[in-house]
Amino acid sequence: MSKLTPADRAGLKSRTRLVHSGRNPAEQFGFVNAPAWRGSTVIAPTVAELRNRNARFVYGTKGTPSTEALETAWSEIAGAAGTCLAPSGLAAIALALTAAVKAGDHLLVSDSAYRPTRNFCDQYLAKMGVETTYYDPQAGVEVEKLFQKNTSAILTEAPGSQSFEMQDVPAIAAVARRHGACVIMDNTWATPLFFPPHERGVDLAIEAGTKYLSGHSDILLGLVSANAEWFPRLRATYDLFAMCPGPEDVFLALRGMRTMELRLREAEKQGLELAHWLAARPEVKTVLHPALPAHPGHAIWKRDFSGSSGLFSIILKPVAQSAVDALLDNLQLFAMGYSWGGYESLIIPFDCSDYRTATQWSPGGPALRLQVGLEDIEDLKADLARGFTAMHAAARP
Numbered sequence: 001m002s003k004l005t006p007a008d009r010a011g012l013k014s015r016t017r018l019v020h021s022g023r024n025p026a027e028q029f030g031f032v033n034a035p036a037w038r039g040s041t042v043i044a045p046t047v048a049e050l051r052n053r054n055a056r057f058v059y060g061t062k063g064t065p066s067t068e069a070l071e072t073a074w075s076e077i078a079g080a081a082g083t084c085l086a087p088s089g090l091a092a093i094a095l096a097l098t099a100a101v102k103a104g105d106h107l108l109v110s111d112s113a114y115r116p117t118r119n120f121c122d123q124y125l126a127k128m129g130v131e132t133t134y135y136d137p138q139a140g141v142e143v144e145k146l147f148q149k150n151t152s153a154i155l156t157e158a159p160g161s162q163s164f165e166m167q168d169v170p171a172i173a174a175v176a177r178r179h180g181a182c183v184i185m186d187n188t189w190a191t192p193l194f195f196p197p198h199e200r201g202v203d204l205a206i207e208a209g210t211k212y213l214s215g216h217s218d219i220l221l222g223l224v225s226a227n228a229e230w231f232p233r234l235r236a237t238y239d240l241f242a243m244c245p246g247p248e249d250v251f252l253a254l255r256g257m258r259t260m261e262l263r264l265r266e267a268e269k270q271g272l273e274l275a276h277w278l279a280a281r282p283e284v285k286t287v288l289h290p291a292l293p294a295h296p297g298h299a300i301w302k303r304d305f306s307g308s309s310g311l312f313s314i315i316l317k318p319v320a321q322s323a324v325d326a327l328l329d330n331l332q333l334f335a336m337g338y339s340w341g342g343y344e345s346l347i348i349p350f351d352c353s354d355y356r357t358a359t360q361w362s363p364g365g366p367a368l369r370l371q372v373g374l375e376d377i378e379d380l381k382a383d384l385a386r387g388f389t390a391m392h393a394a395a396r397p
């Protein structure tokens with residue numbers, strides 16, 4: 001079997017690349033998988049090499065063969081010049097933001113960003129002298145009105161956390177470029193398999209590897225990929241913090257990568273089937289899923305994305321909170337939990353009204369977010385039907 005070079009891999013389809021990138025059996029005594037390299041100390045064989053700070057590996061926090069394998073593979077998948085890892089998705093968000101802003105800067109953040117992203121901006125960046133303005137995720141090029149002389153970065157997330165608004169990322173990126181601002185995107189929902197971030201104008205793309213890369217709800221990991229312009233600054237910031245993930249989590253992320261596209265495509269299929277089924281249910285007012293033609297951001301999704309994942313929300317027709325609670329408490333397969341992207345189905349109630357500031361969240365009924373897992377779809381429908389029956393019983397006077 002001849003060895004694949006990075007140039008050979010560039011011509012391959014994503015599924016093949018996910019299988020072959022980031023491992024080299026010829027250097028692993030023939031074993032298929034790369035081992036989890038553990039270590040802090042890296043021994044230099046000569047004083048000349050000790051002085052050569054550009055050696056491939058010099059210290060555990062700077063990188064190991066395991067972290068290099070995952071970074072290289074992710075860069076190939078994301079179409080990036082380079083990738084840095086982080087111990088969680090939220091740490092990756094913090095890394096990208098701190099690489100892009102400095103004291104005295106102004107930052108634009110989508111009002112629909114992941115809530116802990118807001119906490120980082122409001123509670124940490126504010127303390128460090130960075131001012132954040134939240135913008136309507138659906139503003140498109142209108143966001144230009146919010147740029148100031150000191151605006152150094154804009155954070156996008158599409159679709160939005162919980163509420164699933166779509167953003168016109170290429171249009172926003174064009175505006176940001178005119179103002180010399182860095183375009184950051186939380187691309188966790190689509191992953192680079194369904195939205196190639198750097199091709200669409202994103203400078204720094206965040207992925208919570210905790211979700212679909214892991215796929216098994218057993219690790220926390222973050223990745224930030226960068227284009228050629230931004231990678232040196234990203235890497236320099238990473239080196240300052242040395243916020244590196246543990247070797248076992250990197251190993252599991254590489255393992256998850258092999259099946260990521262299969263799981264994601266199955267999540268898409270299951271998610272769409274359940275979204276259509278829910279749209280036809282009398283209890284449901286709206287389904288917030290950008291791949292559904294009725295979604296207000298559907299045209300953008302169709303233009304820029306090549307797929308959808310298994311996470312979406314629904315708005316119920318107005319019903320007492322106690323009846324919604326009965327629905328949730330009577331489910332047997334959908335468990336209540338926040339992290340998503342695993343093999344198991346999940347559901348959570350949510351309400352964005354107490355923290356959004358640039359837009360108003362008034363959906364007209366109780367909101368639920370669903371993560372559709374790999375269970376049989378008919379069993380999942382039966383589980384939700386059981387929940388709706390319990391909801392009706394609790395709503396009766």
Ligand SMILES: Cc1ncc(COP(=O)(O)O)c(C=O)c1O
Pocket residue numbers: 088089090091114161186188189208209210220221222338339340
């Ligand atoms: C869109 C999005 N980005 C980032 C994160 C953070 O990932 P982690 O849980 O690894 O910190 C999450 C977690 O739910 C998320 O939903």
